[in-house]
Amino acid sequence: MEKRKLEVADLFKLQSVTDPQLAPNGKEAVFVKTHIDEEDNKYIANLFHVDLESNEVTQWTHGKGAISSPEWSSDGKQIAFLSDREEKNQLFILQARGGEAQKVTTFEKGVSGFLWSPCGKKIWVDAVVKEGKTFTDKEEKDEKKKPQPYRATKMKYQMDGAGLLPQDTYKQIGLVDIETGEVTQFTEGNFQHGLQAISHDGKKLIIGVNRKNNLDFEFRQPLIIVDVETKEETVLVDEEGYFGGAQFSFDDRYIAYVGSDRSFENATHSSLYVYDTEDGMRMNLTESIDAPVGDAAVADHQQGADAPSAVWTKDNYLYFQLSTMGDIRLYFASLEGELYPATPENEHVYGYDISVDGEFALVAVSNAINPGELYKQTIATGERQAITSFNATYLEEVELVEPEAIVYKGATNWDVHGWLMKPAGYVEGTNYPLIVEIHGGPHAMYANTFFHELQLLAAQGYGVLYVNPRGSHGYSQEFVDAVRGDYGGGDYEDIMAGLDYVCKENSWIDTNRLGVTGGSYGGFMTNWIVGHSDRFKAAVTQRSISNWISFFGVSDIGYYFSDWQIGADMTDVDKLWEHSPLKYAKHVETPLLILHSEKDFRCPIEQAEQLYITLKSMGKETEFVRFPDANHNLSRTGTPNLRIARLDEITGWFAKYL
The missing domain is CATH 2.120.10.30 (TolB, C-terminal domain)
Structure with a gap:
């Protein structure tokens, strides 16, 4: 069969x-x-x-x-x-x-x-x-209960x-x-x-x-x-x-x-x-x-x-x-x-x-x-x-793609581990587009586990590259700590070196049809990439960070996470701005779809709003999709119909541009 x-x-x-x-x-x-x-x-x-x-x-x-x-x-x-x-x-x-x-x-x-x-x-x-x-x-229970003001006294x-x-x-x-x-x-x-x-x-x-x-x-x-x-x-x-x-x-x-x-x-x-x-x-x-x-x-x-x-x-x-x-x-x-x-x-x-x-x-x-x-x-x-x-x-009815594990040299000559999936139904001698997926965290990891979204992209005819750059868990303490204070530095180099590596080793990858996407930290990195490289023909940023200055005050964790991760707070806005993708918006040439949940308190939706309006004002190619009643975990535990809609948006954008 x-x-x-x-x-x-x-x-x-x-x-x-x-x-x-x-x-x-x-x-x-x-x-x-x-x-x-x-x-x-x-x-x-x-x-x-x-x-x-x-x-x-x-x-x-x-x-x-x-x-x-x-x-x-x-x-x-x-x-x-x-x-x-x-x-x-x-x-x-x-x-x-x-x-x-x-x-x-x-x-x-x-x-x-x-x-x-x-x-x-x-x-x-x-x-x-x-x-x-x-x-x-x-x-x-008061059926006619009137709205009441909310007083915050703690951070x-x-x-x-x-x-x-x-x-x-x-x-x-x-x-x-x-x-x-x-x-x-x-x-x-x-x-x-x-x-x-x-x-x-x-x-x-x-x-x-x-x-x-x-x-x-x-x-x-x-x-x-x-x-x-x-x-x-x-x-x-x-x-x-x-x-x-x-x-x-x-x-x-x-x-x-x-x-x-x-x-x-x-x-x-x-x-x-x-x-x-x-x-x-x-x-x-x-x-x-x-x-x-x-x-x-x-x-x-x-x-x-x-x-x-x-x-x-x-x-x-x-x-x-x-x-x-x-x-x-x-x-x-x-x-x-x-x-x-x-x-x-x-x-x-x-x-x-x-x-x-x-x-x-x-x-x-x-x-x-x-x-x-x-x-x-x-x-x-x-x-x-x-x-x-x-x-x-x-499993008897559906074709799944088994990823190939890869190890390559990233920034500072460190070994970086990841996986490459060929498109479902891969035919030797045919060229295929490739999508780079970037995980959140950053202190988490892609793993040898089932991932519906990655399999979906492969099923739609894309190769998929996903790697664990510095900052990812599962490796040494030095490796996971190396991203702190260096967002957009060695981590960016690790991801791009992975792309260079698979393109060199796999002639089936069409280097003129590359896409990139990620959520949370992966959304930050997607924003960063399109502001620093024009190699990608399409990008989808999800629940992202675009501006560390405003993130400090609006995220439920911003006031300490910014210091822990960027090494700066509101006494050093220059450093926060230096690591903010929004600063580099004028360099964006990649069509960018922005996906964000209305009730995301981790990376609040104003991060997406700033990015969208800034790009639009500069005449960049971008669209913005908002998901009502959804929080930071939309892709994992969100309302099912919204999870479906999110995946349709991602695949639709890549189908349009790749």
Whole structure:
């Protein structure tokens, strides 16, 4: 059977398999499967169960909403999960032997997260509570409520995806009695508390909280061990940087957590730490690896992929994700300092759980030509058995292009890693246009994972080049830090050197038909490129930065990100302007399509407005498309019809000019 080419609307056919959770008996598991409902224009996520002895997969929930964060009770008889089936995320419990899910909470503002108490009769929750109110207090509904002014007194007053932040609400931790529904508030004070972990004996909680009154320049979240009975606190970690994902070992002696200090601001590699509660000592288990712990991949398919920071076995071994050379691999660590990969190269492990005895792992795995499925992997041999095959029919019907990995010399003679895709249906001796894709971040990475947008461009007859220039994660600390203070310098050279390299090595590339696109930092770089080179015949800039001076005051992160990344604030506007693509608008000769979301608070739409009007006033060839009710994450989690419209705009522009 001849395969068809991938289409924009295939977003509605692809299935996302995430969040495997093993039962305590190691013989069964649950996971989440998400698909996009075209008719309802929404994401639908349901809970599935697998019997690991028979490999039988059964759908356990059938709602039209999205469920997330499934977790087994310690006796394996119940599964708790969050569901937005009634708008706000609430906590539900399902009996493992069948029956309807029981709704446990009816909080006014929903539930943010939860942890089972080991007794199985109570559940710890964290949720937003209005000052002076309780979890269950209802707000008065006034149908004729008049608009009210918003007073900002702090710099962190808005956030992408949330908009203006409420000034009088705080995340608190509480304990829910499953039988009675009674909720007891555990934390107090006007601070944001985050639930991290509970010890296996149920006596200790780990919470994250910063109790400073003004958090504008606070870039830390202390982790605190709290005695459940006495509320006595012991500091686990309190230093600059982000630390989280705490997990108790089975004997409750050790606590693993992941984090990064501020040595290189937000470019600092994350490490895996272990704290010994007996002697108070802390070990950095990944100190010898020059790569970040966690998942730094950018892609547009996996929905709600939420992997644990680390998982213990009963023998006090640890498993965790590591982003390295375009892979996200599962790694093993011992307290004695042993470290080695537990999964192979050339793939993206985006979800996992480990059996208590360390015999096998459940891994959710994708690669460039597989959207992702769930596998059972024997740790000792690496042997894998497929558990799910939701995308099997799709893969039989659709032609996907396998990228070729490349390594070339970038600026300062450093090795730069990337991939080149030939057009789908490539015919030897034919010339094809090429599109360069640039990722956001910049501290993220393209990876060996399925990427619908890249496959779509290949399906429409384009070669696709995507690389990890300096600033990208997954390589050395020196490499990821090298972009800071040098936006538009070595990073620009790395990307253009990659283009030179593939054009020289591949005679099929028509160098008169080159396109470039990218979002966020990739949008900044697209803007920069067209202001510094006329090699491209078409460009699409998305959710971009054009002016660092205004970005400082309008972005939800601008007032510190500009300093961290450009090395300048409003006391040095000359440097901010020097690195602003808008300064070079008069040099733009490339037809430029500008795409931007109306509710993007990360790179606000005024960045696009300035660029568009400036280019138009200079008589440049440009168009501007605005996406209503969309934020910075449009390409990944945006409203489905707008995601389709965005892809149609990109492919339409390239079709017109290439």
